[in-house]
Amino acid sequence: MDLPLLWAFIIAFAVLAYVLLDGFDLGTGILFPFLGRHENRDTAMNSVAPIWDGNETWLILGGGGLFAVFPLAYAIIMPAIYAPIIAMLLALIFRGVAFEYRFKTVRGRFLWDASYFIGSVVAALSQGIALGTLVQGIDVSGRAYAGGWFDWLTPFSLLTGVAVVVGYALLGSTWLVMKTEGEIQGVARRYAFITGAGTLALIGAVSLWMPFLDPEFYVRWFAMPQIFYVAPVPVLVAIAAFSLFQSLAKGAHHRPFLSAAALFTLSFIGLGINFYPHIIPPDITIWDAAAPDSSLKFLLVGASVLIPMILAYTGYAYYVFRGKIVEGEGYHH
């Protein structure tokens, strides 16, 4: 069995799970100042309060998993995106503490509102910039990062940064459409239209830019015969986009979120097609970076039992907190 490849899929799954799950709760933070009354902000925050730290745990798994199974990739990527990673960590602290602190004060509430909003925006932006940095390629010499500590800052990485912010806002607004009702749901639906259009435009812009970064990317998507293998991705993107707008227009509750999640998943698969077989374009492949098979096996034994369990009880936690959030209701536990 090709353990490095299998693990590449597991890590990719963890990152995708993170993007979808923390994506929507960071999205509620990005929309935070635009939700109108402060009761709406309470409702938005409460829709994610019981689940946010579970969602964030996927990010720890992404980092910890990379360290475990692709230590060389971890050792090269982290210094290459030093500034965005530190910014992201600090931003996630601002975001995370706001959940608890905001309900401990009335006078200081505006501070924690700002902390939640800015933390969410900066975390999303940093993640997008980190992604862009990786896509545009990292300088490597020997077993170490060889670039400067501002290499991550390029027009392309800024574009991917903005794309992730807008995309998370789309996930957040469709989440609110699903989890709320009444006034705030109307507000969320309006933002879902706007961020939906923005997300599609940015996906288009990033996709068009990529072939200019590396001709290899162009070959991936347009050369014969593999065009037939990759063609389903853009076709499915178009279908998901149609489903998103149609369900929003119809006033559906669940389908907008599922469509937005599908858009993210497809974009993620598209990126995967660009990357393969590299883990750090343009030099380091999945197999270069992998830890020895004994490490991969040892962890696989546990992961194959524990990841399904995690999915099961995470699903259960979502089930416990299912249904619409009703404003003012949680005044009792």
Add this chain to the structure above:
Amino acid sequence: MFEAFDPVVLARIQFAFTISFHIIFPAFSIGLASYLAVLEGLWLATGKSVYMDVFRYWVKIFALTFGMGVVSGLTMSYQFGTNWSVFSDKTGPVLGPLMAYEVLSAFFLEAGFLGIMLFGMNKVGRKLHFFATVVVALGTFFSAFWILSVNSWMHTPAGYAINAAGQFIPADWWAIVFNPSFPYRLVHMVLAAYLTTAFVVGAVGALHLLRDRDNRRAHLMFSMALWMATIVAPIQILAGDQHGLNTLEHQPAKVAAMEGHFETNRDGGMPLTLFGIPNMETARTDYALEVPALGSLILGHSLDAEIKGLDAFPREDWPNATVIFWTFRVMVAIGFAMLGLGLWSLWTRWRGSLRQSTWLQRAMVAMGPSGFLAVLCGWITTEMGRQPYTVYGLLRTSESASPIAAEAVGTSLLAFIVVYFLLFGAGTFYILRLMAKPPTPFEEEPPRQPIRSAGITPAPALDDDVPEPARGE
């Protein structure tokens, strides 16, 4: 502005700063999670509402602490890569899977059930809620298990081989996980977490007993905490002694530095230096106040056992004795003070009632934060004692760091300092404010609690504040 600094030193300061902040939260939440599970279990078993009152009092503080622990811990899991990339590349195949196991078996468990524990009492019923509380407590323990295994391996590496790329690769997983210092460190740290929590809980109980002698909930906290101190403090001292002997076997230079023991005692016993200032320049301990032969007796179990001094090791391998001599002594002193308080409380219980003894209560309030200080001092001792290595004897700290300029590390260090003091300072303020409120029966919710989702058919009867076990069962 950081050009003049050594980037490795800055990276070390950053790691020390962020992990010192972080360890405070788990040290408290490991103990508090178990305490909450015990309280809820007692409530279910006895039906006495006082247990649920105390549970509700502490669960809010737990939520705050846990949140701060999550976000400060996230920093740690990325900092190995950002600042210690060479270390990460070399040790990843051995340590990475252990850390990944921590995430898979502990973090997800905690995060998955924490929501139910904090917000789900009315949604899942009492037994399932108790189950969630126990699972969260177990999760904190698993987390300690794995991360201490990783840390211990850095002190006493075992079960590894080295490949052509210079990476440590696993040869025997059992030997890696249960490396020689791990069992001692695990016991010592888990007991430390219990003691730390006991003293915080006890101090809050004592504070409110001083204000209102008849507060039953405060009395419960105070009494339970003192039992904990009485029973666990002596065990901890014994565990610490065993841990020290294990360190002597595997890291004799660390023990020499902890004792300010520069010259190997070739004729006659090693004295125990009670006080003094180890001077790294002159390689002797100034102003030393010594008890003859006691060092040999403690470390070698005979009056003239030869204990290696720092002079037995190359100078460039010496840890900083000036610092760890003192951090070690502060930790030990706190341990014995905890034992003393435990014994005092036994005597008080025998003489009459804990409620009456205002001096014991005052002493407990004063000792409230002492566990944190002891934990920090202990960690500084063991980690600075590992220097100048990251993997003891095998990988030097100076050869472990990322190729990052001093300006970048200096800037991030400053950002961490500002943000941590601001945000965790605010958190500490909110926690202290919660602790200043007396524990009341039928704990009132603060007026603006998070709203929780209703479920598809919210049951009207579930709006009650405190479900009494007597009702409906």
